Amino acid sequence: MKHINQFSVILVSVFFVWIFFCAPSSALSTPPADEFPDTAENFADVSDFFAHQKNYVPGEPLNRTVKTVYLSFNIWLRSDGTGVFTDEEYINNKLHELVERLNRIFYSTPLPSSPIEGVDYLRDSHIQFELKAIDYYRNSDLYTATCSSGPRLNRYVFRKHPQKRQYLNIHLTSGNCRGATGYANYPSGRNLESDSYLVSFLRQDADQYAYGYWAFMLHIAHELGHNFELRHPYDSEFCRFSHPDFLFDLFGFEKQDWCNNPRSNCDVCFQQGKWDCPIDDPQTTCTNNIMGGNSDSGSITPLQMGRMNRTLAIRSLRKYAWGYSEEPFEVETSQQWTFNKKFYQDIRVASGVTLYLKGTLEMVPEARIILEPGSKLIVDGGLITNAMYSKSLWQGVIIEPVASRGLAFWRKKKSPGELIILNNGSIINSMQ
Numbered sequence: 001m002k003h004i005n006q007f008s009v010i011l012v013s014v015f016f017v018w019i020f021f022c023a024p025s026s027a028l029s030t031p032p033a034d035e036f037p038d039t040a041e042n043f044a045d046v047s048d049f050f051a052h053q054k055n056y057v058p059g060e061p062l063n064r065t066v067k068t069v070y071l072s073f074n075i076w077l078r079s080d081g082t083g084v085f086t087d088e089e090y091i092n093n094k095l096h097e098l099v100e101r102l103n104r105i106f107y108s109t110p111l112p113s114s115p116i117e118g119v120d121y122l123r124d125s126h127i128q129f130e131l132k133a134i135d136y137y138r139n140s141d142l143y144t145a146t147c148s149s150g151p152r153l154n155r156y157v158f159r160k161h162p163q164k165r166q167y168l169n170i171h172l173t174s175g176n177c178r179g180a181t182g183y184a185n186y187p188s189g190r191n192l193e194s195d196s197y198l199v200s201f202l203r204q205d206a207d208q209y210a211y212g213y214w215a216f217m218l219h220i221a222h223e224l225g226h227n228f229e230l231r232h233p234y235d236s237e238f239c240r241f242s243h244p245d246f247l248f249d250l251f252g253f254e255k256q257d258w259c260n261n262p263r264s265n266c267d268v269c270f271q272q273g274k275w276d277c278p279i280d281d282p283q284t285t286c287t288n289n290i291m292g293g294n295s296d297s298g299s300i301t302p303l304q305m306g307r308m309n310r311t312l313a314i315r316s317l318r319k320y321a322w323g324y325s326e327e328p329f330e331v332e333t334s335q336q337w338t339f340n341k342k343f344y345q346d347i348r349v350a351s352g353v354t355l356y357l358k359g360t361l362e363m364v365p366e367a368r369i370i371l372e373p374g375s376k377l378i379v380d381g382g383l384i385t386n387a388m389y390s391k392s393l394w395q396g397v398i399i400e401p402v403a404s405r406g407l408a409f410w411r412k413k414k415s416p417g418e419l420i421i422l423n424n425g426s427i428i429n430s431m432q
């Protein structure tokens, strides 16, 4: 008997110790929500986090998803049907092969020929391509394209095949733009509906059967890089350390040893960028970077991957991209979002946290927003909708049920997550 009594005393003491030392501390750490009015200025603006390329490097919380970009090829011929690529069956096979090779480069990119010390290089860019359409167009006018023909080529294609506006269009034609092998437009951050294009010039005397298809693929990869907002390491990349898009993993963390005279307004020197520059020769500064214009090109640095994936979140090119990861983006502190972003993953708002939305979110069809018990989503003039060109609705806002575990008398009271709509905010095109 005595033994049992001692045990009871210990048990009761432990309970009181818990009451005095544990229970009050958890109560103090979560002040009642009513103490803070729900107005925008009370929530941290996290725009800088969502705007920086480094936060979209594969594996970072904003990039857990492999995205597939839909491509379409348009082969231009003269009005009488003559041209360079005329054997449709043969060319179609070659273009499918080209996209397979492109995917290998983006899935398992070669390591850099001149690595920067201290950088962990990645192989998988989290970007893949799917070839959705190949069509042949007869028009002698557009067969001789110029530097400004991209929008015209797109318009002609969209008139004939309206669904091709949903793909990134690659035009293979003849013509010339200051001697370049091709060009591509940068995506837009302001007009998220604007169309991308890539124009590639085929030499008129080229033989379609003896064509250099590997070099052609490297050229398309380079031009696609521009569509994704990448620039040239040899003349147009950002060259100041202070620029938020500076590529430390391409140029280094300090001025290169070999760099004597950087261009004015540059902290580093550009690399050489010739097709036949030997990258292993210590006398040269060319590299195998995908944007370097070299016959050995193909390498993509982590920050370049970050920038490309950021483009798929906040620039017009995103309308061609699809993919979903079940790993959610966790919102763990109260904050406001004022930007326009496409999500390829769920958003989970943690207990006790408020997500204050003034901007626009586009959600892929598989994605949802999960409100944990005690969280809040305030849509203040903001919009949540399905991604442009979605074939179905997005999953909607899910309010997680309050768990009913533990004994009732010491369970902390928690209310379910709350969804508040203010100032004509709206949630549309969702399953619920």
Ligand SMILES: [Zn+2]
Pocket: 222, 223, 226, 232
């Ligand atoms: Zn270029």
